[in-house]
Amino acid sequence: MLALPSRLALLSAALVIVAISGAALVWDGPAAPTWSADGVVAEYRSEAARLQLAPGWRWQKELSIDAGTTETPMHYGKGFGTQMADYRWFCSWATRAVSKRLAPKARRNALEQLSTKMRAPPFSMKLPESAVAGALRGEIQYLREDASMCGKTVNLPVK
Amino acid sequence: MAIQVQTETIERRQLSIWLAIAGLGCAGALTGLIAQYLRQDNGADGALMTLGGGMAIWVAIGFLLARRTAGARPARDRIAWVSVTAAAYLFAWLIAYHALLGAREHLGFAQVWPQMRYWLVAVAPACLALGFIATESLRKDVLGDICLALPLGWSLSEIYSNARLGGAHIAVVSIPTLLVASLPLLALRRRWWSLPVVVVTVLVIGVPFHLLFPQFSLDS
Numbered sequence: 001m002l003a004l005p006s007r008l009a010l011l012s013a014a015l016v017i018v019a020i021s022g023a024a025l026v027w028d029g030p031a032a033p034t035w036s037a038d039g040v041v042a043e044y045r046s047e048a049a050r051l052q053l054a055p056g057w058r059w060q061k062e063l064s065i066d067a068g069t070t071e072t073p074m075h076y077g078k079g080f081g082t083q084m085a086d087y088r089w090f091c092s093w094a095t096r097a098v099s100k101r102l103a104p105k106a107r108r109n110a111l112e113q114l115s116t117k118m119r120a121p122p123f124s125m126k127l128p129e130s131a132v133a134g135a136l137r138g139e140i141q142y143l144r145e146d147a148s149m150c151g152k153t154v155n156l157p158v159k
Numbered sequence: 160m161a162i163q164v165q166t167e168t169i170e171r172r173q174l175s176i177w178l179a180i181a182g183l184g185c186a187g188a189l190t191g192l193i194a195q196y197l198r199q200d201n202g203a204d205g206a207l208m209t210l211g212g213g214m215a216i217w218v219a220i221g222f223l224l225a226r227r228t229a230g231a232r233p234a235r236d237r238i239a240w241v242s243v244t245a246a247a248y249l250f251a252w253l254i255a256y257h258a259l260l261g262a263r264e265h266l267g268f269a270q271v272w273p274q275m276r277y278w279l280v281a282v283a284p285a286c287l288a289l290g291f292i293a294t295e296s297l298r299k300d301v302l303g304d305i306c307l308a309l310p311l312g313w314s315l316s317e318i319y320s321n322a323r324l325g326g327a328h329i330a331v332v333s334i335p336t337l338l339v340a341s342l343p344l345l346a347l348r349r350r351w352w353s354l355p356v357v358v359v360t361v362l363v364i365g366v367p368f369h370l371l372f373p374q375f376s377l378d379s
Contacts, residue, residue, distance in 0.1 A: 010236055013180075013243040017283055020250065024279035029272035079265060 034075035037067035043081025051085065051117075054092035054110060059085075090114070091150035097135060098144045111135055176240055179228040180247045186224055187248035190217055191255030198256075199263055206331035209321060215314035216336045218289070221248040222310050223342060225293035242290025249282045249289075296343060304353050307343040308360035314340035315365025316372065 035043065041063055048059045063084070068074035096102065097110035114132045131142040197211030210216070225248065229241045257275040260266065296306035314336050321332035347353050 006236065009176075010239055010243070013246075014239070017243070017246045017250075017286065021280050021283035024276040027276070029276065030269045032269040033267065077270075078267070 033078045035078055035080065036073055036075070037065040039078075040065050040076045040081035040084070043079070044085045045081075047082040047085035048088075051089040053089060054096040054113075056096075057088075057092035059088070087150075090118075091147065094132075094143055094147040095150060097132075098140060098147045175231065179231070180244050183221075183224050183228065183244045184247040184251040187221065187251030188255040190220055191252035192259055194252070195256045195259040195263075198260070204325070204327040206321070206324075206327040209324075209328060210332045210335070213317050213332065213336070215310075215317040216339050217252060218285075219310040219314060219336070219339045219342075221245060221252070222289060222293055223339070224248060225289055226296055226343065229290075229294045229297055238290050238294045240290075241294045242286045245289035245293065246282055246286035249286055250279070253278050253282070296346070299348055301352070301356055304347060304356040305360045307347055308357040309364060310340040310343055311337075311357070312361045312364030313368060315361055316369035319365075319369060 044063060053059065065076075066074050093110045093114045097107050097114060099107065102110075111132065115136060118132060131146050134140075135143040194211045194213075194217055197207045200207040200211070225241050225245045228244045229237060253275060257271045260274075261268065261271040292306045292309050295302055296309075297303065298306070318333045318337050318340075321328040321336075344357065347357065
């Protein structure tokens with residue numbers, strides 16, 4: 001390569017640049033891997049097996065996931081089931097951490113549970129870590145807002 | 160004997176070109192990783208995140224590095240070679256930035272590619288522009304002054320937008336971006352018309368850019 005005449009080397013470098021940029025322009029990339037509804041459920045169960053919910057919560061026995069029809073089956077992105085499980089785990093502890101009916105020590109334990117686990121990979125989704133960090137500093141309102149969303153999320157009944 | 164010396168000189172020059180390309184590639188990868196790391200950090204009221212997702216400061220660093228290589232290149236094909244080194248920086252930056260995004264967010268290539276591809280397309284024209292500006296900024300005339308002022312011009316929008324967001328954004332985004340974009344001005348000729356040239360260039364580039372792309376970042 002070093003022995004290449006300068007102009008030829010330059011032309012080669014230019015061709016590489018044009019090839020990369022050109023490929024990026026025309027190539028849509030590989031199709032994102034997808035799951036059927038069964039795959040989502042399997043992912044959810046697998047993630048649920050490694051997480052412990054807050055006291056009083058349990059994993060749903062049945063998930064309401066639209067499977068589509070035989071002709072047009074539904075496709076879900078890989079990780080969707082894992083995210084659902086992670087979010088339910090977050091909801092269980094966040095709801096406990098902001099509950100006014102629990103003793104301060106129990107709320108604090110819930111916060112620490114959230115904080116410790118959310119910092120440790122692997123978590124499939126970006127959980128609202130800043131809200132937990134804020135709550136640990138005494139700013140509970142953001143976590144309360146996040147916890148209040150849990151009951152409104154499709155497919156995720158609060159209990 | 161003379162032919163042998165000439166061959167050795169050519170080979171040494173070629174080696175230095177490839178080393179420069181490799182060096183800028185490494186620098187691009189490193190800054191891309193830093194940018195993505197900051198992008199994932201929501202500290203300082205989100206200012207670190209804004210800095211990581213910004214464009215101006217990272218392109219300005221590329222300009223400074225490309226300008227350094229421009230000074231070491233022989234005049235023949237200088238703009239073209241500096242463009243190639245700029246491309247190495249930009250490609251490495253984009254690939255490192257998105258690779259770390261995929262690794263930290265558990266995203267596969269298929270999910271990262273749609274976000275990355277249009278920036279890769281932009282590298283071809285961008286490296287030519289950066290190579291031209293970096294090389295011409297070495298000139299000791301008005302065009303040289305204009306080229307030295309361009310980084311501040313394309314950074315003006317991010318400096319101004321973040322200055323309006325409060326102390327954290329001023330300290331973390333506006334001031335570092337301003338400092339990096341102003342570094343090329345140290346090479347400015349000390350002529351009385353250099354300052355007006357810089358001011359006009361910054362405004363002519365910066366104001367329309369801000370009006371057209373007020374939220375310009377890698378996420379937009």
